Amino acid sequence: MPTYDLIVEAIIAGEENQVVTLVNQALSQGAEPQDILRNGLIAGMEIVGKRFRGGEMFLPEVLLCAEVMHKGLDIVNPLLAKAGHKGVGTVVIGTVEGDIHDIGKRIVGLLLEGNGFEVIDLGVDVKTDTFIQAIEKHKPAILGMSALLTTTMPYMGKTIDLLKEKGLRDHVKVIVGGAPVSQQFAESIGADGYAEEAGSAVELANKLIG
Amino acid sequence: MRSNYIHYGSPLFRLLSDNQIEEIHLATLQILEKTGVKFDHKEAIEILDGIGADVSNPKRIKIPSYLVEKALAIAPKTITLYSRDGEPAIILNGINGCHFGPIPDPRKIIDPYTSQVRTTYVEDIADFSRLIDALPHMEWSYTASANTTLPTFPGLDISDRVTALQYTRNCSKPLISEVTNVPALKEIIELCSVIAGSEENLRKKPFFSGSCEPVTPLVQGEDAMGKTLLCGEKGLPIVIYSMPMAGSTTPATWPGILALANAEVLSQMVVVQHKYPGTPVIYGGIPNIMEMKTTIFPYGAPELSLLVAALTEICHFYKLPMFGTAGCSDAYNIGAQMGAEVTYQILMTALSGADLVHDVSIMYHGTVGSMEQTVFCDEIIDMTNTCMGGIEINDDTLPLGLIDRVGPQGVYISEKHTLKHFRKFWAPTIFDRSASRNENSKNCEDLLKDKTIRLMETHKPKPLSEVVSKELNKMEKNWLSRIGLDKYPERPR
Numbered sequence: 001m002p003t004y005d006l007i008v009e010a011i012i013a014g015e016e017n018q019v020v021t022l023v024n025q026a027l028s029q030g031a032e033p034q035d036i037l038r039n040g041l042i043a044g045m046e047i048v049g050k051r052f053r054g055g056e057m058f059l060p061e062v063l064l065c066a067e068v069m070h071k072g073l074d075i076v077n078p079l080l081a082k083a084g085h086k087g088v089g090t091v092v093i094g095t096v097e098g099d100i101h102d103i104g105k106r107i108v109g110l111l112l113e114g115n116g117f118e119v120i121d122l123g124v125d126v127k128t129d130t131f132i133q134a135i136e137k138h139k140p141a142i143l144g145m146s147a148l149l150t151t152t153m154p155y156m157g158k159t160i161d162l163l164k165e166k167g168l169r170d171h172v173k174v175i176v177g178g179a180p181v182s183q184q185f186a187e188s189i190g191a192d193g194y195a196e197e198a199g200s201a202v203e204l205a206n207k208l209i210g
Numbered sequence: 211m212r213s214n215y216i217h218y219g220s221p222l223f224r225l226l227s228d229n230q231i232e233e234i235h236l237a238t239l240q241i242l243e244k245t246g247v248k249f250d251h252k253e254a255i256e257i258l259d260g261i262g263a264d265v266s267n268p269k270r271i272k273i274p275s276y277l278v279e280k281a282l283a284i285a286p287k288t289i290t291l292y293s294r295d296g297e298p299a300i301i302l303n304g305i306n307g308c309h310f311g312p313i314p315d316p317r318k319i320i321d322p323y324t325s326q327v328r329t330t331y332v333e334d335i336a337d338f339s340r341l342i343d344a345l346p347h348m349e350w351s352y353t354a355s356a357n358t359t360l361p362t363f364p365g366l367d368i369s370d371r372v373t374a375l376q377y378t379r380n381c382s383k384p385l386i387s388e389v390t391n392v393p394a395l396k397e398i399i400e401l402c403s404v405i406a407g408s409e410e411n412l413r414k415k416p417f418f419s420g421s422c423e424p425v426t427p428l429v430q431g432e433d434a435m436g437k438t439l440l441c442g443e444k445g446l447p448i449v450i451y452s453m454p455m456a457g458s459t460t461p462a463t464w465p466g467i468l469a470l471a472n473a474e475v476l477s478q479m480v481v482v483q484h485k486y487p488g489t490p491v492i493y494g495g496i497p498n499i500m501e502m503k504t505t506i507f508p509y510g511a512p513e514l515s516l517l518v519a520a521l522t523e524i525c526h527f528y529k530l531p532m533f534g535t536a537g538c539s540d541a542y543n544i545g546a547q548m549g550a551e552v553t554y555q556i557l558m559t560a561l562s563g564a565d566l567v568h569d570v571s572i573m574y575h576g577t578v579g580s581m582e583q584t585v586f587c588d589e590i591i592d593m594t595n596t597c598m599g600g601i602e603i604n605d606d607t608l609p610l611g612l613i614d615r616v617g618p619q620g621v622y623i624s625e626k627h628t629l630k631h632f633r634k635f636w637a638p639t640i641f642d643r644s645a646s647r648n649e650n651s652k653n654c655e656d657l658l659k660d661k662t663i664r665l666m667e668t669h670k671p672k673p674l675s676e677v678v679s680k681e682l683n684k685m686e687k688n689w690l691s692r693i694g695l696d697k698y699p700e701r702p703r
Contacts, residue, residue, distance in 0.1 A: 060457065107458075151366060179577075180358075197505050
C-alpha cells in the first residue's frame with residue numbers, strides 16, 4: 001500500500017514529523033495498527049539495518065531512524081496492546097558480573113529498540129541471579145549478555161547453567177557478545193548465538209524470534 | 211664560538227597552543243569539580259572523602275581543583291625503567307623522545323611462515339618475545355591477557371602471567387603488563403621480584419610497570435583503581451590510560467574527548483598521590499574515533515594519531531611522561547594499508563613525542579598481531595630517525611673550502627669528505643633500491659618476511675639464571691594446575 005512505502009521512506013530519511021503524520025493518516029484511513037507496525041515501521045528499520053550492515057549508513061544515522069521509528073511506535077503500541085497484540089518481543093540485556101564495560105551493549109540495546117523490541121537493560125556487573133530474576137519477571141524472548149574481559153566471560157556460561165537448573169533454559173534464547181567472546185566460545189557454553197557487532201546482533205535477534 | 215645561536219635538535223611540532231592546553235586543563239578541572247567521576251573502589255571513596263572531595267553521590271564524586279593541582283605537583287616528573295637485568299633502559303621525562311613497544315601476545319597472529327591469520331599459541335608468544343629482543347628500535351613490550359588457548363574461569367585467567375613469563379624468559383627489555391585483575395597483578399609482581407632478586411630490588415630498579423584502564427566516560431572501576439593503589443603500595447610505576455571513542459563514549463569533537471581522557475587520568479592521580487605520595491604514574495590515553503560504519507575502534511585511524519599527539523602535549527604540560535600509541539593498522543594482511551597506517555602513525559608520534567609508544571604490531575582493530583609488522587615498524591622507526599635529528603651547521607657540514615676547491619662542474623663522489631659522511635645516509639634493509647631487476651630480485655614483502663623469519667630463528671636472547679628459572683618454573687606449574695592443565699596446548703605444525 002502506498003502509505004506504507006511512504007512511512008518506510010520517511011523512516012530511512014529520519015523524518016520524524018513525516019512519520020507521525022503518515023502513521024496517523026494510515027490509521028484514519030482504516031489501516032490495522034499491526035500492519036502499520038510490520039509493513040511500515042519495522043520494514044523501514046529492516047532496510048536501515050541492511051544499509052548499515054552494507055556500510056552505506058552510519059550508526060548515528062541509524063539511531064536517528066530508530067528514534068523516528070519510535071515516534072510512530074508510540075502511536076500504534078497502545079492500540080496494539082488494547083487489541084491484545086504482542087509487540088515484536090522483549091530482550092533482557094546486561095554486562096556480566098565483575099565487568100563494567102557497556103558501550104557495545106548500549107548500542108545493541110538502542111538498535112534492538114529501534115527494531116521494535118522492548119529492551120530491559122540491567123546495566124553492568126549483573127549477577128547471575130539478577131539475570132534469572134529478570135527472566136522470571138519479564139519473560140523475554142531473548143537474553144543478551146556482554147563481557148569485555150576474559151575473567152568475566154565465564155559468567156556467561158554460569159548464567160546458562162543456572163537457567164538450566166531453574167528449568168528456564170528452553171524459555172529464552174541466549175545470545176552473547178563482546179571483544180573476547182567468539183563463536184567458538186558461544187558454542188562451548190551452549191548459547192544460541194553470537195554476534196560480532198551491533199548490526200549483526202539485531203539480525204540474530206530477529207532470526208531467533210522467527 | 212657562537213653567540214645567541216639557536217639550533218633545532220629536532221623538528222618542532224605543535225598542535226595546541228599554550229592557551230589551548232590551559233583551556234583544556236581548566237575544562238578538565240571543571241568536569242572534575244562540577245560533573246564528577248564515578249568511583250567503585252571503596253577505599254578510594256574514603257580517601258577522597260577524607261581529603262575534601264564531595265562523595266555524597268559516589269556515581270558523581272566531585273573533586274575540587276586544588277586536589278588535582280596538589281597531586282600533579284607531587285607526581286614524579288622522571289621515571290626510569292630498567293632492563294630485566296637491572297640496567298637503566300628508558301628514562302621517561304617528556305624530553306627524551308619516543309620509545310616503541312610491541313605486544314607479543316595478540317589474540318591471533320599472522321603466521322610469518324604461511325601468511326595466514328591463526329590463533330596465537332603460547333609458543334608464539336615466546337617467539338614474538340625473542341623477535342622483540344632482537345629488534346634495535348623495540349625498547350620494551352606491552353603484554354596483555356589475550357591468549358585464547360588457556361581455559362578461563364570466573365575471576366581467573368592465567369594468560370597474563372603466562373605471557374609475562376614467556377616474555378621475561380625471551381627478552382630482557384622492560385615490561386608493562388595489562389593484567390586481568392588485582393590478584394593477578396600481585397602474582398606478576400611476585401614473578402618480577404623473583405627475577406629482580408627481591409621486591410626491594412624491583413622497586414629500586416623497576417623493569418616492570420603495571421597498567422590500568424578507567425572506563426570512559428568518567429568511571430573508575432574497582433579493579434582499575436585497585437591496580438593503581440597496589441602499584442602505589444609497592445612503589446612501582448603504573449600506567450593509567452583510557453580508550454575514549456569520539457561520538458560514542460565522548461563527544462564527537464576533539465576538545466571534548468581530550469578533556470574527558472584527561473579527567474580520567476587525573477581523578478586516579480588525586481587518589482594515589484594522596485595515599486602513596488610520589489607514586490610513579492605514567493599518564494596515558496588512546497583517544498580515537500568510533501568507526502561509525504562498523505562500530506570498531508579503528509587503530510589505523512588518522513584521528514588516533516591526532517588525538518594522541520594532542521593528549522601528549524597536555525600530558526607534557528603537566529611534566530608527566532606520556533604513554534601513547536602508534537604502529538597500528540586495521541588491515542588483516544601485510545600490504546599497502548598496513549604500510550600506510552603504521553608509517554603515518556610513527557611519524558606523527560615521533561613529531562609529538564609520546565615517551566612510551568605501545569601497540570606497535572597490532573592489526574585488525576586490536577585482534578590480530580604480526581611479527582612482520584613489528585619488523586616493518588622497526589624499519590620505519592629507523593627511517594623516521596633520519597628526519598628527527600635536526601640539521602647541524604658547522605664548518606664540516608657546510609664546507610665552503612671544499613665547495614670552492616671542487617668548483618663548478620666538479621665531482622664530490624671521490625672526495626674524502628664524502629667518504630667520511632656518506633654512511634650517515636639512511637640504508638633500508640627491506641625496501642627495494644635496486645637499479646635493475648633480475649629473477650632473484652625481491653619485493654619489500656619478501657625481504658620483510660625473510661628478515662622476520664631469520665631474526666626469529668637465529669636470535670639468542672640472554673637467558674635467565676638457573677636459580678631464577680627454577681623458581682619461575684614452579685610458579686608456572688602452579689598456574690597451570692589451577693586451570694587443570696599440566697602443559698600448554700601445543701601449537702599445531
